[in-house]
Amino acid sequence: MKNRFLSIRKVLLHTVVLLAMMQILLGAAWAVLNLGRLPGFRETEELLQIADTMTTDEYVGILYPVFIRIAGLLEKLFHVPYYGFLYLLQLAVGCYALLKVLEGFRYRFWMALAVMTIPTVNQLFLAVLPQSLAASALLLCLCHCRKGDLPKGAVCWLLAGLLLPEYFLFCAVIFVVCLIGCGLRESRVWSRTFVKGIIGMLSVCLLAGVVNGFAVERYSRGRMARTPEAAILQRFVWPHFSDTYYFWRNEIKEVFTEDDMVEISRYPEGPMYQFGPELERVYGLDTARDYYLGMARITLRIRTKEVLKDVGRDFIQYAFPPVALVNNLRGRGVSYSGWNYGHMLGENGKLTQCYVFYACNAFLAVLLLVCCCGILSFAAGKGEKIGKRKKSDSLVLSLLLLSLGLTLWYTLSGAGIQDYKNVMPVSMAWGILMAEPFFGRKEGA
């Protein structure tokens, strides 16, 4: 009986390999055909503007515009489009990061390719956007910190934070948890590793503070200040600015008429670009933050069902990006996927269509196969073997917690702006997690 289970498991494993191979082929073909193309994301336009002025706000990191500038200089030297250099950098760093995370795994090169060719990942390697470099830095930070190499982890933390400001917090959590873990493991508070970690942490905070002190200027891009209350406003109040107008404080009504609120409700970025900056200008940031919380409480009280439904839907879409993408493309769900997919099409519409639908559907198929394999392994009594693979278990746990953290963060960042580009590490984590049961580290690795 046990052998039968193991034979079936082997068949499923081979099937997963074949499905992954097809994805790698399609993904590689798509990547080659799109190496020379610059997708017209509006974020790219903003980054180019920041590269000119070298001034940003709390929403966009300064490091990627620096890379754009360097790529621009290389373009003048070598007469190759600047984005070519960025794509090569992103692909190389992404590949390196995945190989590092997958150290000790069997067939890690193929696994890395399989992860890189997930459509919601692949697209971002070939776009002038900071997400791929930031995701790579985040994974490297996780990898180095888990191994106890805290100085390298600190460097990756700094880079990730300067690419995407919110990654500063994600990496900080990883770093601090691993630092505490090091301290406990070594049983001495002031062990060398622990001291290096503290120095690394302080250096990162200092350097980030200095760099951002020069480069970051609040309101320079016309956006409201980035505060937890601003996120709560965008998440829980939009789009109900107009239909809940009656309940707003008089101070808010003095600044915004009902027609103004109708206009703000028309765009998910209405709070960020229209409502917030004006309210903060009139009443100051501290008072505005209080007002945001008040508005959120009122909206949650009056529009509880609508708001919670939207939050739940966004959470699921962020948690399973490839599945959500294909669902959105069928006309279900609410997200920016249509816009992102439109940017992916380019000149090779038919290949893109086959690739995206195949890969996203196959993602779900592989997930189901992995679950079946897990059940079969357990039924075949491989439980004792799984228990010995402790290092793989901690990687799995780290990736799951990281994915949960990212999903929660972006879910609570705003309504009507669900965008799979934000959760590239979640897509990558899923790729690794699904391959881990088959190709995870051998015992003792």
Added chain:
Amino acid sequence: MKLWGGLTKGENTGLSWGISVLLAAVIMIVCIAEVPVMGIARPQEEYSVVLLGDSIIGNIFEGEGIPAYLEEQLGKKVLGGGFGGTSATNEERIQQPYSVKDQLNLVKLSEAIVNQDFAAQKAQIAYGEHYRYFINETLEYFPDTIRNLSDADFDKVEYLVIEHGTNDYNRGTRLDNPEDPYDETTFGGALRTSLELLQNAYPDVKIILMTPTWCCIRWEGITQNCDNTDFGGGYLEDYANLEIEIAKECGVYLLDNYHDSGICQETQDQYLVDGLHLNLNGEVLLASRLADKIREIENSRNEEQ
């Protein structure tokens, strides 16, 4: 290679791989089944005539809509693929991720028809429908229309009618780019690009360009006539005249509603609801003109044969 070596250890490996290949093939077919280009899930609905355009085609105010009247007159199956508020031009620079209409312009729809891929449009309409009360970019019929377009078998379509211009005019879209005749951000470039795509993909389809009808824009008590108001790109007649030129250039048929339909300032109350959209008489008029044009084309083709 190591991969193959590692996996081929053990007994019955050939059988194991054989079953895996079969299972993988089945899963791959299932994964790709919904992609029309693979020939597995091909569109099924057969229409003789497909109309693309804006609210003149899409919106119904009083009657049953141009597609219904045309179907009645011709006795052929007609699909109305108009989306209110859309234009021909593909204004890439102003595309926003929450904008539905950016995916419904003529260029994007033509690409979708050629690739048989309406996924981007479906996703955007789903977004717009969820926030319809607030964002106000979709109309009730948008989901059904896009579904009908994606189900249509364009290989079987005989006539493709394109009606655009009014929204390009009132948005002040640039008429043409002398340096780049295929500049999609201009009205002329968008038309040429779309026509080229459609003609290359479906060489047997007979394309009819319909110029926009006369209109006046009424807004907050002010009335602006199309023959004396320039919103930045020219008068509406300029757009109509450019369409006439492009029809000759690209070798497609033309139905000139602007000059020949009889809808003008003097007759606007007879044919228009609000100075812009067609009432029952206007729908019947345009449907009749289009039916006559199609019959004319068929007769001339019969004579040629």
